[in-house]
Amino acid sequence: MQIITGRVWKYGDDINTDVIFPGKYTYTVTDPGEMAKIAFEDLDPNFAKQVRPGDIIVAGKNFGCGSSREQAAFCFKYAQVGAVVARSFSRLYFRNCINAGLPALTLPQSPDIFQSGETISVDLQKGIIRCTAGEYSFPPLPEAVLGIFLEGGLIPYTRKALGFSNTQSAEEKAGE
Amino acid sequence: MGQTFAEKVLGRLAGKRVTPGEIVQISPDYAMSHDNTAAIVKTWRQIGVKRVKHADRHVVILDHCVPAANEKFAQNHKEIREFVKEQGIRHFYDISRGICHQVLSEEGFALPGKLIVGSDSHTTTYGAFGAFSTGIGRSEMAAIMATGQIWLRTPETIKIEAKGKAPVGISAKDIILHIIGAIGADGALYKSVWFCGEAIDAMTIDSRMVLTNMAVEMGAKNGYMEPDDKTLAYLEGRARAEFEPVRSDPDAEIEQHLQYDISDLPPQIACPHAVDNVCSVEKVAGKKIDQVFFGSCTNARLEDFAIVAKVLDGKKIHPSTRLIVIPASSQVLEQALQSGYIDILVRAGATLVNSGCGPCMGNHEGVLAPQEVTLSTSNRNFKGRFGCKDAEIYLCSPLTAAVSALTGEITDFRSFTL
Numbered sequence: 208m209q210i211i212t213g214r215v216w217k218y219g220d221d222i223n224t225d226v227i228f229p230g231k232y233t234y235t236v237t238d239p240g241e242m243a244k245i246a247f248e249d250l251d252p253n254f255a256k257q258v259r260p261g262d263i264i265v266a267g268k269n270f271g272c273g274s275s276r277e278q279a280a281f282c283f284k285y286a287q288v289g290a291v292v293a294r295s296f297s298r299l300y301f302r303n304c305i306n307a308g309l310p311a312l313t314l315p316q317s318p319d320i321f322q323s324g325e326t327i328s329v330d331l332q333k334g335i336i337r338c339t340a341g342e343y344s345f346p347p348l349p350e351a352v353l354g355i356f357l358e359g360g361l362i363p364y365t366r367k368a369l370g371f372s373n374t375q376s377a378e379e380k381a382g383e
Numbered sequence: 384m385g386q387t388f389a390e391k392v393l394g395r396l397a398g399k400r401v402t403p404g405e406i407v408q409i410s411p412d413y414a415m416s417h418d419n420t421a422a423i424v425k426t427w428r429q430i431g432v433k434r435v436k437h438a439d440r441h442v443v444i445l446d447h448c449v450p451a452a453n454e455k456f457a458q459n460h461k462e463i464r465e466f467v468k469e470q471g472i473r474h475f476y477d478i479s480r481g482i483c484h485q486v487l488s489e490e491g492f493a494l495p496g497k498l499i500v501g502s503d504s505h506t507t508t509y510g511a512f513g514a515f516s517t518g519i520g521r522s523e524m525a526a527i528m529a530t531g532q533i534w535l536r537t538p539e540t541i542k543i544e545a546k547g548k549a550p551v552g553i554s555a556k557d558i559i560l561h562i563i564g565a566i567g568a569d570g571a572l573y574k575s576v577w578f579c580g581e582a583i584d585a586m587t588i589d590s591r592m593v594l595t596n597m598a599v600e601m602g603a604k605n606g607y608m609e610p611d612d613k614t615l616a617y618l619e620g621r622a623r624a625e626f627e628p629v630r631s632d633p634d635a636e637i638e639q640h641l642q643y644d645i646s647d648l649p650p651q652i653a654c655p656h657a658v659d660n661v662c663s664v665e666k667v668a669g670k671k672i673d674q675v676f677f678g679s680c681t682n683a684r685l686e687d688f689a690i691v692a693k694v695l696d697g698k699k700i701h702p703s704t705r706l707i708v709i710p711a712s713s714q715v716l717e718q719a720l721q722s723g724y725i726d727i728l729v730r731a732g733a734t735l736v737n738s739g740c741g742p743c744m745g746n747h748e749g750v751l752a753p754q755e756v757t758l759s760t761s762n763r764n765f766k767g768r769f770g771c772k773d774a775e776i777y778l779c780s781p782l783t784a785a786v787s788a789l790t791g792e793i794t795d796f797r798s799f800t801l
């Protein structure tokens with residue numbers, strides 16, 4: 208597992224899936240590049256324009272509450288967000304992050320210890336976040352779901368479990 | 384130590400005794416998906432299997448944008464119709480049948496003791512029948528199509544007891560808004576919420592569904608009531624399969640026991656832009672409204688129509704207000720027609736739309752313009768939910784909605800002579 212380094216995008220409590228990925232797009236916008244451009248459209252229009260690979264979203268409690276729409280997790284993955292750190296996550300959003308292979312880290316001190324725009328790093332293996340305010344540790348993912356995350360998400364994980372090889376999947380995709 | 388409802392249902396499928404926090408890999412009894420089935424199928428095809436593992440456990444319903452609003456939605460529906468045919472999925476309901484959660488209930492899939500998952504957050508609704516039901520993501524549904532299985536964490540249980548007798552006109556919607564306002568949008572995060580108490584016992588099935596529907600708005604994994612005679616009467620002649628009611632043991636571990644006395648509860652409303660931003664209607668009375676939406680899987684059932692029709696009978700809605708009416712299902716529509724409710728509503732100036740989700744998630748049939756204000760009987764008032772981030776959405780009961788449609792402003796029904 209790698210170390211993720213990126214700039215902080217800081218938000219508050221109860222950020223819901225409608226402001227992350229508006230409902231009106233859920234059946235009409237499906238291209239990964241286009242999905243990345245919609246991320247946070249109704250909350251922070253600058254986000255999609257300025258986000259850089261590895262950037263980290265930090266927020267307060269109940270991040271991703273609301274709908275089951277997993278585009279709200281995938282749009283960040285497609286925008287190459289490195290991780291989402293929150294005081295707590297809605298359960299559907301947490302699941303969707305695991306299934307998308309996007310690190311969703313629970314940290315009780317979030318977001319107060321972070322400053323917007325500062326560069327922080329996340330060591331997934333050691334479970335440590337380093338920021339200007341210091342070093343903080345977060346609980347590791349439950350073992351039962353860690354495998355899904357390590358495989359890059361639920362779909363590659365399921366392929367592997369069923370005996371399909373995942374390199375083959377990449378080729379198949381390339382051929383599409 | 385006894386076991387909770389959640390431990391029993393998940394334990395039955397895991398084939399062992401489970402405790403809160405334990406993650407189990409299990410096979411749901413039913414799996415529901417709606418217009419998002421097309422996207423799920425695309426993901427499922429990436430997995431590589433050719434046949435859906437348990438075709439008979441999947442229920443597919445077209446409701447989120449029906450009839451199709453444009454070519455993209457039409458294409459989406461077409462792909463779903465082709466898929467259910469190809470895979471022999473019998474439990475398929477096309478555009479005329481109604482909102483997924485209402486249809487699953489009417490069609491007898493929502494049964495005591497069953498585990499039902501759905502790629503929709505309001506799948507919690509079926510807990511009104513004593514099922515363990517919860518929302519999942521699209522990839523997870525695709526994985527279920529491939530393997531028949533899903534991982535679930537066994538939740539802790541919170542018991543929410545509604546005490547007392549509701550004042551006249553105070554409905555399940557007022558009660559659940561009040562509870563969500565008190566407990567907060569994350570007050571029951573990851574938990575199994577057990578609704579009980581004399582106010583719940585007194586409720587109709589239609590009303591109980593309002594509570595379980597909105598359990599997810601307090602973060603719950605599932606919400607449920609223990610089945611009683613009313614549940615069994617509803618299921619009579621409707622149940623699709625054998626079932627066995629599951630109840631918590633008296634000595635099971637309940638993490639929290641919350642009590643709410645509703646004897647003096649005034650009408651409640653959730654103000655923009657959060658479901659837990661709740662106050663009494665009185666506090667925001669007088670606010671001008673452009674539209675009233677009477678619909679959604681929360682509050683568009685027959686008993687809601689009876690209430691709204693009673694208010695609108697022989698009257699006209701306010702000239703500066705629109706009233707969009709969407710019955711929760713074709714069955715509700717039929718019964719509302721037979722009862723004369725639809726006549727009353729249409730004569731009062733309502734715009735009647737086919738059963739489905741309509742504007743509830745911003746797709747069509749009544750989306751808002753910037754600065755417009757809507758009063759809605761649905762379950763979410765997040766920014767942009769009705770298709771426009773600069774519009775305001777207030778959530779309330781059908782009675783409050785109906786009275787306000789007449790006055791053109793948010794109105795406390797207690798100050799209004801019917």
Ligand code: SF4
Nearest residue numbers: 505679680740743744
């Ligand atoms: S009516 Fe609204 S809340 Fe209910 S399923 Fe449809 S979009 Fe979701």
